[in-house]
Amino acid sequence: MSDSENVSGVCFDMNGDIRTCKFFYIMKYTAGAFFVLSAAVLPLWAFLAVFLILFISSFTPLFQKAAALFNLTGEDKLRHLKFDFRLLAGLMTLSFAVAVPLEIYGKNIGIEFPSFLIFQALTVTVFSTRSWFSLFNKVTLYEDIREKESFKNISLLYEFFLIALRVLGAFLAGFWVASFTGYDLTPDFLNRLFFIAMIGAFIGSLFEAIPSKINAIASIYLGSLFSICLLFMLNYQTPWLETALAALFSVVLAFLAYRYKIADVSALFSAAVLGILIILFTNLWWYILLVAFFIFGGGFTKYKFKQKKAAGLAESKTGIRSYENVFSNSIWALVVAVLYGILSQNPDWGWLATPLVFAYVGAVATATGDTMASEIGVTAKGPTYMITTFRKARPGEDGGVSLLGEFAALAGSAIIGIMAFGFGMIDSLGLSLLVAVAGGFLGTNIDSILGAVLQKRGYLTNSGVNIVATLLGAVISFALFFLLL
Numbered sequence: 001m002s003d004s005e006n007v008s009g010v011c012f013d014m015n016g017d018i019r020t021c022k023f024f025y026i027m028k029y030t031a032g033a034f035f036v037l038s039a040a041v042l043p044l045w046a047f048l049a050v051f052l053i054l055f056i057s058s059f060t061p062l063f064q065k066a067a068a069l070f071n072l073t074g075e076d077k078l079r080h081l082k083f084d085f086r087l088l089a090g091l092m093t094l095s096f097a098v099a100v101p102l103e104i105y106g107k108n109i110g111i112e113f114p115s116f117l118i119f120q121a122l123t124v125t126v127f128s129t130r131s132w133f134s135l136f137n138k139v140t141l142y143e144d145i146r147e148k149e150s151f152k153n154i155s156l157l158y159e160f161f162l163i164a165l166r167v168l169g170a171f172l173a174g175f176w177v178a179s180f181t182g183y184d185l186t187p188d189f190l191n192r193l194f195f196i197a198m199i200g201a202f203i204g205s206l207f208e209a210i211p212s213k214i215n216a217i218a219s220i221y222l223g224s225l226f227s228i229c230l231l232f233m234l235n236y237q238t239p240w241l242e243t244a245l246a247a248l249f250s251v252v253l254a255f256l257a258y259r260y261k262i263a264d265v266s267a268l269f270s271a272a273v274l275g276i277l278i279i280l281f282t283n284l285w286w287y288i289l290l291v292a293f294f295i296f297g298g299g300f301t302k303y304k305f306k307q308k309k310a311a312g313l314a315e316s317k318t319g320i321r322s323y324e325n326v327f328s329n330s331i332w333a334l335v336v337a338v339l340y341g342i343l344s345q346n347p348d349w350g351w352l353a354t355p356l357v358f359a360y361v362g363a364v365a366t367a368t369g370d371t372m373a374s375e376i377g378v379t380a381k382g383p384t385y386m387i388t389t390f391r392k393a394r395p396g397e398d399g400g401v402s403l404l405g406e407f408a409a410l411a412g413s414a415i416i417g418i419m420a421f422g423f424g425m426i427d428s429l430g431l432s433l434l435v436a437v438a439g440g441f442l443g444t445n446i447d448s449i450l451g452a453v454l455q456k457r458g459y460l461t462n463s464g465v466n467i468v469a470t471l472l473g474a475v476i477s478f479a480l481f482f483l484l485l
Helices: 014-038 044-057 061-068 075-109 116-126 129-136 149-179 187-209 216-234 240-259 265-281 284-301 305-310 323-343 350-377 403-422 429-455 462-483
Strands: 004-007 010-013 384-386
Touching (some): 014 129, 075 216, 116 149, 240 284, 265 284, 323 462, 350 403, 350 429, 350 462, 403 429
Antiparallel strands (some): 004 010
């Protein structure tokens, strides 16, 4: 097959299309760098005006003439380009439409909105997997690269490399803009800047990896912008080396989970985000405790897998976890860890540190107990009963419990309690077991009740049930602190 083909009298120059694709993405990176560098001389209202003009221009014939420079005359590719251009220009317009009045009037009402956060999110968005892959491989613009073997073989390597670029780019963009907008670049501020750049980069990669009906540009930009804004508002920072080591450790553990088919790519990045935040807001042992849940979950999913598969009770994708599994079981553990990190540094709220430790243990124990009860309980040879009526139920039915499953939930909760004591989170072994079993065992059975009452009727999904159950498990353990006073 030649580089130039003639189909139905129309000539296609494949090499020309590939060169056009590379030129397009080079221009994309150049434009991104130009906007960030322009922050040194342009006020915010100028960016608002520029992006508004760009957004409006996409509805005029001028846009088609500009697209023709990239040989984008085909209806399908032109439609893609219009949508992506309008979306990004529209999002940037909205961002600056919020930032401009806050810059002018925010100080009067006690609200600060650092404009460099917008440029950090923009930098994270510019470094997309598609664009970077297209620069170094023979692909055409808007070609579906997901099925290409060359992409499949190195896509994860690209993702890790892009995370590094995103972190560096977001940090430098924040540093550049902050230096021209009146911020004192102290070591603490730079540590804070690196911290939010790291989280924003991982969140951006996570949203890019999550299958979604929402356009990737919107997902990456909004996900990274909201996350770095939230973290900046929390006014929390750690030394940059500690942040980098936490990220490295979390990525290594998440990669091992992916390598041994416990997690898919979206779960890999989800676990990495959880790891970085939990380690930096608490310490390494808190994250190891959560990792133990993932190991137990992955291991017991494969327990008697053939038997469960034959009975139609096995997890889909041979038990490989996705981002949905990760967050539905861990979101409250993350919230508690962040609260612990913030409140333990506040003299007025430091007294909540210990009950928050209890809550964290209860949330992890609930997730562990529920997973072990589900994966082991369905293999029980004895009868299964509906938890709400005590009538016989089918193994694996929502709300069904068995004696083996209850013992598994108790064992899983107790293991988390023993580990929490071993990690120094709770000083007394007896107290640690009580906290874990109370939260985990009761939380697991609440999960079953929710399954029987709400999930069975379609009011909650399995993930929704897990979110509510782990919350209640955390609340039970949290309340136990005050009951024992």
